[in-house]
Amino acid sequence: MSAPTLAKSKTAKPRPKSPGDSGAPRTREEFVRALRRNVSAHGFLIGAVLCFSFFSWYPIVREFLLAFQKTEGGKTTWASWSNLTYIFNDPAFWQAWRNTLQFTGLALVLGFAVPFLIAVLLNEFRHGQGFLRLLVYLPVMLPPVASVLLFKYFYDPGYGLFNRILELLHLPPQDWLQSTDTAMFSVVIAATWMNMGGATLIYLAALQGIPGELYEAAELDGAGILRRIWHVTIPQTRLILSLMFLMQIIATMQVFTEPFLLTGGAGPEGSTTTVVYLIYQYAFNFNNYGSAAALGLVLLVLLAVFSAAYVRLSRDSDD
Template sequence: MNRSRRNQRKVRRKLESIGYLMSLPYILHFLAFGAYPLAFAFILVFHKWNIYLPMKWVGWGNIRFLIHDPLVWKALWNTFYFVLIHIPAQLVVALALAELLNRPVRGRTLFRAIYFMPVVISGVVITILWQQLYAQDTGLLNRALTAVGLPRIPWLTDYRLAMPSIAVMATWKNVGFYVVLFLVGLQSIPRSLYEAAALDGASEWKQFWHITLPMLNPTILLVLILSTIGGFSLFIEPYIMTGGGPANSTLSGVLYLYKQAFFFNRMGYAATIGFFWAMMIFVVVLLQRKVVERDVG
């Protein structure tokens, strides 16, 4: 009896140590490349550092500089401008396509695969392609406009249009992903709800407004959050297409952070921008969650 209990304990001990051993790689990797950079971010915010010379304590210097840095606020405004166009466009197009695909149509898999294709392809490819579509003289979009007698549009060279142009491109790239999310959402709505509504004589529009939309609320919230995070992570598109111009109208937070680190070697300040940007993401996502959840309640 005693021996078997001791044996059992021995087996348990052995399983425990194997558990630690198997988790060890993650723990070490987390300490080096997760926890350390996270802690170091808080240190960098209060220092001036170009990596090569010793760090210099500047107290609130970086934060004060950030608050008075017009380019940070410009980047934040640009991001809001981007999201303001990108999210509604994304929601409407994705929901419309998903709603069409959710009907008994032939070739549904093929259509879904085509809409999804830009999602898997590198943003570098998409941006180089759209740069040609948007080109002032040779671009396909302007060629199409002039062919029907309309004037050319300065898609990327006008400071008011450049960000909306990037937002349209980003919508084209990502919308297939949201079509799939909405399809999953649509398929989870019980058919009986529609049948009951149809018996009561509700039109298809009514059904959409009073059944589909409310039932899709969790998906809509998800799309809002994911596109907001995407908007705050905007980098490849302005980096390749515009370099942040014209007149900083497409400067994004990540592009600004990259420039500060890469061209000026200002690690402390770049980290401060990153810190500020992460806080903004938290705030915006929390606000969205609050608003959408209140609407549901």
């Protein structure tokens, strides 16, 4: 009697592959289902790309072209560098940059330092942090126009809240928005109050990520609160402070809403005319779209430098 063999019979048929096996032909229903799924996914992607192209890429390209063009009598001609030459020779250009840099400097002193200090104070509270965070973030949730009009009422030289406070302190009243000495500072105060809530919560989240052992070790070494902030808090939050510093510069150099609503844009003797407001003037007051685009191009290049630095810091933080 011969032993059973394990060899395959030549007549044995191969096992049919399941539809999920690689290289197996799909049924019509599976093909249609996969096609619908991919079409939906690509449809959403194409829609997002089209919106981004129309509202972001196209205006950027159009601005580049418009900065080197001139439109007169409904006819557009190539202007080469004349628009850039015009804005560089315009005294308002340099005044707008001085005002913008002044606003940025004051906003960094107040809008960068004050939220960090408030976050440090909030981090020390053990009870009611939720309510305090809501209270700090509340100005951000208000419409910007409503917040600016509220401060315009506070700054009123006759019945404004700030002059009433000065009167109670037996101090002389101030022409907050009507004086060249205080107009820009008044705008900075309003802008800081409106926008500091988001920065405060970001700083607070960074502070709560610092290990408590570091503070305990500092206390054992006899460090007071100022030394703990300087030797523990700031070094542990150096990266987020750098990122917020760059974001603050990028945001403040595009300021428009606050000076436009508080002082009418230009302010007394042009003391609150910013670069973005000058772009608005070129385009809508003087109908000089080429110069407006040229000034926007200059601002774009400058902000691109800070944005590149921000991206670099963000990438280093991820690594």
